[in-house]
Amino acid sequence: MARTQALMIEIATGDPRPISKQIVDGVRMKVATGELQLGMQLPSVRGLAQQLAINPNTVAKAYAELTSEGWLESRQGLGLFVAPPRQRLSASERDKRFDEAVNRFVHEVVALDIGAEQVLARLDAELLAFAPKKTA
Amino acid sequence: MARTQALMIEIATGDPRPISKQIVDGVRMKVATGELQLGMQLPSVRGLAQQLAINPNTVAKAYAELTSEGWLESRQGLGLFVAPPRQRLSASERDKRFDEAVNRFVHEVVALDIGAEQVLARLDAELLAFAPKKTA
Amino acid sequence: MARTQALMIEIATGDPRPISKQIVDGVRMKVATGELQLGMQLPSVRGLAQQLAINPNTVAKAYAELTSEGWLESRQGLGLFVAPPRQRLSASERDKRFDEAVNRFVHEVVALDIGAEQVLARLDAELLAFAPKKTA
Amino acid sequence: MARTQALMIEIATGDPRPISKQIVDGVRMKVATGELQLGMQLPSVRGLAQQLAINPNTVAKAYAELTSEGWLESRQGLGLFVAPPRQRLSASERDKRFDEAVNRFVHEVVALDIGAEQVLARLDAELLAFAPKKTA
DNA sequence: GTGGTCTAGACCACG
DNA sequence: GTGGTCTAGACCACA
Numbered sequence: 001m002a003r004t005q006a007l008m009i010e011i012a013t014g015d016p017r018p019i020s021k022q023i024v025d026g027v028r029m030k031v032a033t034g035e036l037q038l039g040m041q042l043p044s045v046r047g048l049a050q051q052l053a054i055n056p057n058t059v060a061k062a063y064a065e066l067t068s069e070g071w072l073e074s075r076q077g078l079g080l081f082v083a084p085p086r087q088r089l090s091a092s093e094r095d096k097r098f099d100e101a102v103n104r105f106v107h108e109v110v111a112l113d114i115g116a117e118q119v120l121a122r123l124d125a126e127l128l129a130f131a132p133k134k135t136a
Numbered sequence: 137m138a139r140t141q142a143l144m145i146e147i148a149t150g151d152p153r154p155i156s157k158q159i160v161d162g163v164r165m166k167v168a169t170g171e172l173q174l175g176m177q178l179p180s181v182r183g184l185a186q187q188l189a190i191n192p193n194t195v196a197k198a199y200a201e202l203t204s205e206g207w208l209e210s211r212q213g214l215g216l217f218v219a220p221p222r223q224r225l226s227a228s229e230r231d232k233r234f235d236e237a238v239n240r241f242v243h244e245v246v247a248l249d250i251g252a253e254q255v256l257a258r259l260d261a262e263l264l265a266f267a268p269k270k271t272a
Numbered sequence: 273m274a275r276t277q278a279l280m281i282e283i284a285t286g287d288p289r290p291i292s293k294q295i296v297d298g299v300r301m302k303v304a305t306g307e308l309q310l311g312m313q314l315p316s317v318r319g320l321a322q323q324l325a326i327n328p329n330t331v332a333k334a335y336a337e338l339t340s341e342g343w344l345e346s347r348q349g350l351g352l353f354v355a356p357p358r359q360r361l362s363a364s365e366r367d368k369r370f371d372e373a374v375n376r377f378v379h380e381v382v383a384l385d386i387g388a389e390q391v392l393a394r395l396d397a398e399l400l401a402f403a404p405k406k407t408a
Numbered sequence: 409m410a411r412t413q414a415l416m417i418e419i420a421t422g423d424p425r426p427i428s429k430q431i432v433d434g435v436r437m438k439v440a441t442g443e444l445q446l447g448m449q450l451p452s453v454r455g456l457a458q459q460l461a462i463n464p465n466t467v468a469k470a471y472a473e474l475t476s477e478g479w480l481e482s483r484q485g486l487g488l489f490v491a492p493p494r495q496r497l498s499a500s501e502r503d504k505r506f507d508e509a510v511n512r513f514v515h516e517v518v519a520l521d522i523g524a525e526q527v528l529a530r531l532d533a534e535l536l537a538f539a540p541k542k543t544a
Numbered sequence: 545g546t547g548g549t550c551t552a553g554a555c556c557a558c559g
Numbered sequence: 560g561t562g563g564t565c566t567a568g569a570c571c572a573c574a
Contacts, residue, residue: 016236018564025243032246045547055566060547068340076426077546077574083422087362094248096358098258101248104153105241106262111164112230112237116263120256122234126242127252150355154348154558191559288508290549297515304518317562327551332562349559349561366520370530373520376425377513378534383436384502384509388535392528394506398514399524426573463574546573558561 011052019054023062031071031082033130042072042080147188155190159198167207167218169266178208178216283324291326295334303343303354305402314344314352419460427462431470439479439490441538450480450488 009026011019030036042048045063049056063080066072073083089097109119145162147155166172178184181199185192199216202208209219245255281298283291302308314320317335321328335352338344345355361369381391417434419427438444450456453471457464471488474480481491517527 020564025247028247029243032249044545046545057567058565060549061564063547065340068337073422074547075421075574076572079546081421086365086368088365089248090359090362093358093360094250097244098248098250101241101244102258102262105237106259106266107161107165108233108237109263110168110266111161112234113168114230114234116260116266119263120260122238123242123259124252124256126238127245127255130242130246130252149347149353150345156558194559197559292549297519300519301515304521316560318560329552330550332564333549335562346562347559348557351561361520366522369516370520370522373513373516374530374534377509378531378538379433379437380505380509381535382440382538383433384506385440386502386506388532388538391535392532394510395514395531396524396528398510399517399527402514402518402524428573466574469573547571548573549569549571551569552567554564554566556562556564558563 009048009052011054019052020058020062020065023048023059024065027062027066028069028071036082038082038084040082041078042082044079145184145188147190155188156194156198156201159184159195160201163198163202164205164207172218174218174220176218177214178218180215281320281324283326291324292330292334292337295320295324295331296337299334299338300341300343308354310354310356312354313350314354316351417456417460419462427460428466428470428473431456431467432473435470435474436477436479444490446490446492448490449486450490452487 009023009030011022015022017025027036027042036042042063043051045056045059049059052059063072063074067074067080067083070083070086070088072080074080145159145166147158151158153161163172163178172178178199179187181192181195185195188195199208203210203216206219206222208216210216281295281302283294287294289297299308299314308314314335315323317328317331321331324331335344335346339346339352339355342355342358342360344352346352417431417438419430423430425433435444435450444450450471451459453464453467457467460467471480475482475488478491478494480488482488
């Protein structure tokens, strides 16, 4: 019950992020937006590796990270599934990471000399795209 | 007022960015905010390296990147100075980097499961702090 | 400053835990007991791998897990160091994991038909050995 | 009173233990606490497999392990029954498993940075709940 | 079939 | 020198 059709994860060769991180980000995104819902099965390590034409170990590494972060859970011999959401980080840790992310982003944007209005408008649009969260 | 007093750049050991990038970001930030103004001289490679207790090669590499990007210019035998503002990046390059920054930031925020309103409010405040740009 | 002498981590072939997990547990233990103190450098990936006669990737995997858990932090090109302690898990997550650990342990002990007094005495001794925490 | 009503063993999808081990642990627990008493019959392999919606092979494997450990005994053509209590494990085997369990538990608790007093108090309560052992 | 671990060896960025 | 990533291929436990 609850199988994924294809799970269109894309990896871009030009992307500076390592492949495994792209997979992690992609899956995390799809779970956050509800495209991947609670209990859904993910493509197999070997399957996704073949689909993306990369080494299975790379996929396994990404899945392992997602599992240790609590996004996925493995059922022995069956595969990996979207795990029930739970609060994994302490409030202080979340705040710290949020601060870091904001700082880095502001640095970059200021360095590019882009107006505040433009930045906010863009982010408003991007973030609203993630408003419809898990329907479960 | 053509000399810098100290150039308080800070290196954080916990920061995931390489040290050279921290320097580049820091200088770019200070130029963008006007803390480092046109014509001001930067600390010498050896001086800053000693002040930060890091390898001079690392400082040199950062300065080289800033120079090639047009933020600084070297005057033979005198040292490095803040360069006159010119179009440092092509429009397409700026857009590309902006897209990347936005993408990375959105990814991180989604991963932390922080609401769009909170993100926008925070960024609004942070960006306004940089409104008084270059006095040039 | 603050180098490790040898860091006697031991891996037992008879141990059912995978090698990388043994390393993770060992380091975590030494940090928790203060044997490895804040800012101390860990043996290099290649060095520890050679010392334990295992593959460097296995050490790297263990170190990566410890880093993502917040026990260690890497300084580019320099090595890995004990990170400042911070609260990484939410209270609810901690409680959940504690419950799981207690449950599993009680299951095992009951299955072995070992008296409660004996269990408590043993644990009392084991846990007190970790009383002298970080002197920093 | 030689028949079990249902044998409420529960399988948790999030549990890191393999399903077969969950069954073994569950049955061992129920025998140890006296919920399953001497001579009681266990549900059939197929029945339990259907009830838990898992592969019959998995149940068979768990029953085989329990039988080989002396918790259950099969009566040809009748089914599996709780075996009379005998020394199921040698003293050295018991000690070995106890050591392992203690070690694993201490590792986990240390990793969660939970105080010794809290751990002991909790275990004290949990273990006392199992004081009324086998009525046999 | 599934995921998990380990080995071996390569290449990269950083200092 | 340091850690980080990726590939290739092997072996294991589990269902």
